[in-house]
Amino acid sequence: MAATVTTESSSTATFDRRSWMGGIEPMKASYGKLMMWFFLISDTFTFSALLVTYGLIRFSFPAYDPAIYGAFKFSNEYWPTPDKVYNALPFLHGLDAPLIFVGIMTFILIFSSVTMVLAVEAGHRMDRADVEKYMLWTIVGGIAFLGCQAWEWSHFIHGTEQGTIIKEIIGGQTVSRTIFGASLVENQYGPPAFADLFFFITGFHGTHVLSGVVLNILIFYRTSFGLYDTRGNYEMVEKVGLYWHFVDLVWVFVFTFFYLV
Amino acid sequence: MAKHQHNNTAVVSHEPSSQVKTIWKVFFILLGITVFEFIIAFVLQPSYLKTSIFVGLTIVKAAYIVGEFMHLKHEAKSLFWAILLPVIFVVWLLLALMLEGGHIFTDRL
Numbered sequence: 052m053a054a055t056v057t058t059e060s061s062s063t064a065t066f067d068r069r070s071w072m073g074g075i076e077p078m079k080a081s082y083g084k085l086m087m088w089f090f091l092i093s094d095t096f097t098f099s100a101l102l103v104t105y106g107l108i109r110f111s112f113p114a115y116d117p118a119i120y121g122a123f124k125f126s127n128e129y130w131p132t133p134d135k136v137y138n139a140l141p142f143l144h145g146l147d148a149p150l151i152f153v154g155i156m157t158f159i160l161i162f163s164s165v166t167m168v169l170a171v172e173a174g175h176r177m178d179r180a181d182v183e184k185y186m187l188w189t190i191v192g193g194i195a196f197l198g199c200q201a202w203e204w205s206h207f208i209h210g211t212e213q214g215t216i217i218k219e220i221i222g223g224q225t226v227s228r229t230i231f232g233a234s235l236v237e238n239q240y241g242p243p244a245f246a247d248l249f250f251f252i253t254g255f256h257g258t259h260v261l262s263g264v265v266l267n268i269l270i271f272y273r274t275s276f277g278l279y280d281t282r283g284n285y286e287m288v289e290k291v292g293l294y295w296h297f298v299d300l301v302w303v304f305v306f307t308f309f310y311l312v
Numbered sequence: 313m314a315k316h317q318h319n320n321t322a323v324v325s326h327e328p329s330s331q332v333k334t335i336w337k338v339f340f341i342l343l344g345i346t347v348f349e350f351i352i353a354f355v356l357q358p359s360y361l362k363t364s365i366f367v368g369l370t371i372v373k374a375a376y377i378v379g380e381f382m383h384l385k386h387e388a389k390s391l392f393w394a395i396l397l398p399v400i401f402v403v404w405l406l407l408a409l410m411l412e413g414g415h416i417f418t419d420r421l
Contacts, residue, residue, distance in 0.1 A: 078391040085391070092395055099402045103409050110413030111420070114358070134353065150353060157346055165339045168381045172332060176325040296381045300374055307370040311353055312363055 087290045091297045094259075098301050101252050102308060108244050125215040131241040133310050139206050153310050156199045157302065160260075163192025164299040167267075171292045174285025179274060182288060186271040189295065193264040200257050207249065208232045215239040249309070256305055259298045266291045338380045345369050 069075070078085060113129045120126070123135055134149035141152075166188040173181030210232025217239075219226050230239045233246035240246065270291050279285045349369055356362040379385035384392055 077388070078394070079388040080391055088391065088395060092398055095399065095402070099406070103402075103406050106406055106410040107413040107416075110410050111416035113417065132358075150350065154346070154350060158343070161339070161342050161346070164377065164381055165335060168335050169332065172329060172335065175331075176327075176329065178324060178326055181326070293382055296377055299381075300377045303370060303373050303377065307349075307366050311349060311366050 081286065083286065083290055084293070087293045091293065094297065098255070098304075101248075101255060102304060105248050105252065105308060108248065112242055112244070125211075125240050127217060127238065127242050129241070130245060133312075136207075136240045137203075137310060141202050150310060152199065152203065153306065156196055156203075157306050159192050159196045159199065160299050160302050163189045163196070164296055166192065167292050167295045171285075171289050174279070174288040177280070177285065179277065179280055182274050182279075182285060183271065186267060186274060186288070190264060190267045190271060193260055193267060193295075197257065197260055197264065200253065200260075204250075204253075207246075208234065210239050252305060252309065256298070256301055259301065263291075263295050263298050266294065334380065338376050341376055342373055345373050 080088070109130060115123060115129045115132050117123070120129060123132060125131060125135075137153055138147050138149040139152065140146060140148045166185045170182050170185035170189060173185060210230075214229040214231040216227055216229050219228060230237050232239055233243075233249070235247055235250065236243060238246035270287055273279065273287070274285075279287060349366060352362065352365055356365075378395075384395060
């Protein structure tokens, strides 16, 4: 690890007073950027906690196996295959389009990450018009993603047309009942834990996207009023950019562990 | 520190720098990997191989986002490791508790 607290002029033999007077950046990053990184690592722990919980619960349930259960149908006896659950598209009711919608969402988020990094690059050049343009595209991407997620949640909550018949033991007797969609206590697609994890993980991520959009709007507003030109640097764009890329990064993991595996 | 010293003297440039090329390259790599993941999702039957391919590709995507978009690859080594080391321990926790989940499954039978 190369960068410890030493300045070029100091020799190792003498005590270097300047190193202890403040103003030294051992990590070669400004205070604000460093704190953003440390916030992000703590946020990583929070998301990891959710994903670790998902891993534990997922492996404590049987996986769907055609040799044991026959053709796939929703049942709370086993964990469902994701492409059977997430197979709907808005305006195309009844069409079986596995994972297409979540693919579109992934594309939107990756693309908004690209426009964000282009805004950061424009900030390095002090090009206000370009920063405004790319920030606006990033905001549009974020709002589009949130809209998609709202639709996805609504579809998940309302369920399929046929619903799923579940058997319950009430007062010593087995009663059959059809349930539609999912809530925190009932789930037509599989075990209730599956819906709980879906709501918590995508919900927590969606909250992050929402705060990201609010921050982006704030930065766009301040850019267009020339605050960063007066200040002489566009570092705020970089810091919020770090947050926005983190949100994209979390989605990469959610996409793999929730939708693909 | 250097950032604070060139207050109001920074030059405005309307020409995109050479960075832009790298940004788009990374975008197409990320897009390509995601498309490839989609193909794998429908072509292969569920197996350990399929899961490992997904996890491997996810790590590659994460490396590009953190390394290039978040610029971590070009930061000081101490910052780089301050971020990466804790994450390695998180992976350990994830693997340990996934195994634990498997044991809960066998005990339930």
